[in-house]
Amino acid sequence: MEFFRIKKDIPFMKRAILFNAISFLTFAAAVFFLFSRGLNLSVEFTGGVVVEARYEQTADLEKIRSAMAGIGIAEPQVQSFGTVRDVLVRLSTKDAAVPALRSTDANGKQVLDQAKLQSLVLAPGGAGASVKRVEFVGPAVGDELAQDGIKALAMVVVGIMLYLAFRFEWKYAVAAIIANLHDVIIILGFFAYFQWEFSLAVLAAVLAVLGYSVNESVVIFDRIRENFRRYRKMNTEQVIDSAITGTISRTIITHGSTQMMVLSMLLFGGATLHYFALALTIGICFGIYSSVFVAAAIAMWLGIKREDLIKPTARKEGEPDDPNSGAVI
Numbered sequence: 001m002e003f004f005r006i007k008k009d010i011p012f013m014k015r016a017i018l019f020n021a022i023s024f025l026t027f028a029a030a031v032f033f034l035f036s037r038g039l040n041l042s043v044e045f046t047g048g049v050v051v052e053a054r055y056e057q058t059a060d061l062e063k064i065r066s067a068m069a070g071i072g073i074a075e076p077q078v079q080s081f082g083t084v085r086d087v088l089v090r091l092s093t094k095d096a097a098v099p100a101l102r103s104t105d106a107n108g109k110q111v112l113d114q115a116k117l118q119s120l121v122l123a124p125g126g127a128g129a130s131v132k133r134v135e136f137v138g139p140a141v142g143d144e145l146a147q148d149g150i151k152a153l154a155m156v157v158v159g160i161m162l163y164l165a166f167r168f169e170w171k172y173a174v175a176a177i178i179a180n181l182h183d184v185i186i187i188l189g190f191f192a193y194f195q196w197e198f199s200l201a202v203l204a205a206v207l208a209v210l211g212y213s214v215n216e217s218v219v220i221f222d223r224i225r226e227n228f229r230r231y232r233k234m235n236t237e238q239v240i241d242s243a244i245t246g247t248i249s250r251t252i253i254t255h256g257s258t259q260m261m262v263l264s265m266l267l268f269g270g271a272t273l274h275y276f277a278l279a280l281t282i283g284i285c286f287g288i289y290s291s292v293f294v295a296a297a298i299a300m301w302l303g304i305k306r307e308d309l310i311k312p313t314a315r316k317e318g319e320p321d322d323p324n325s326g327a328v329i
Contacts, residue, residue, distance in 0.1 A: 009238070046094075157181070208280065
């Protein structure tokens with residue numbers, strides 16, 4: 001299915017150095033912000049308090065957020081949980097240290113006052129509201145989740161490289177994984193620069209972007225392989241330009257429809273889906289860019305050629321050069 005077809009190939013690879021220079025600067029800036037500012041990790045990673053409450057009527061999340069903001073909690077994590085009457089509130093260790101939620105124990109130490117916290121959560125729900133559970137997430141659990149997230153990311157990267165090396169050739173695997181890691185680091189750079197909250201949902205979005213981006217790279221690499229077989233007089237640069245031009249219509253259809261869905265989550269999904277959808281939005285945009293200008297260009301600079309994908313068949317000893325020679329008509 002195509003919306004349109006471009007008859008003349010667009011010379012993308014002639015501007016490959018310029019586009020990759022832009023990518024390198026963006027990547028370097030993302031790495032700088034990651035090291036200088038770091039990620040604003042959510043309670044799942046840093047530890048804190050989780051409160052689950054149930055209201056008799058539909059919970060007004062904005063009232064709960066306003067009540068928490070009124071005592072000094074800057075960005076309270078409040079979301080619906082299961083039904084519209086169930087509410088889940090997450091407080092990080094920093095939020096739990098707000099003076100309005102603290103009290104002095106028998107030993108004279110400042111501790112979190114669960115009664116104050118529960119009354120704060122239940123106040124917007126009226127007399128029929130009740131707390132179902134209060135859980136403390138320790139730093140050790142947060143460290144374990146962070147390590148598991150890094151392991152999951154590493155396994156995805158290794159799996160993608162093995163798949164591309166098996167389906168195409170190692171040069172394509174190296175080019176694609178550099179492009180995909182480029183997307184991941186830039187997403188993390190945005191979250192570090194703006195100090196957006198990095199949660200498990202955002203990590204899931206990053207892993208989704210990896211798979212989404214490699215899919216675009218595979219489509220382009222497949223077309224490159226077809227063009228090597230079809231156009232034997234073209235050089236490598238021309239083959240890549242033809243492959244990218246030929247997939248533009250497909251890219252607009254698939255990425256456009258996906259982006260519409262993600263934007264709907266971003267605009268109408270509320271606070272629960274906001275950063276998840278934001279990470280996907282950034283990842284999809286840069287995924288298109290990296291698949292076209294980064295992955296294809298790196299593959300070209302690594303020296304891909306027709307023989308990498310189309311292996312010549314070995315002629316058996318004694319077999320004539322022309323398979324039709326000696327035929328009797």
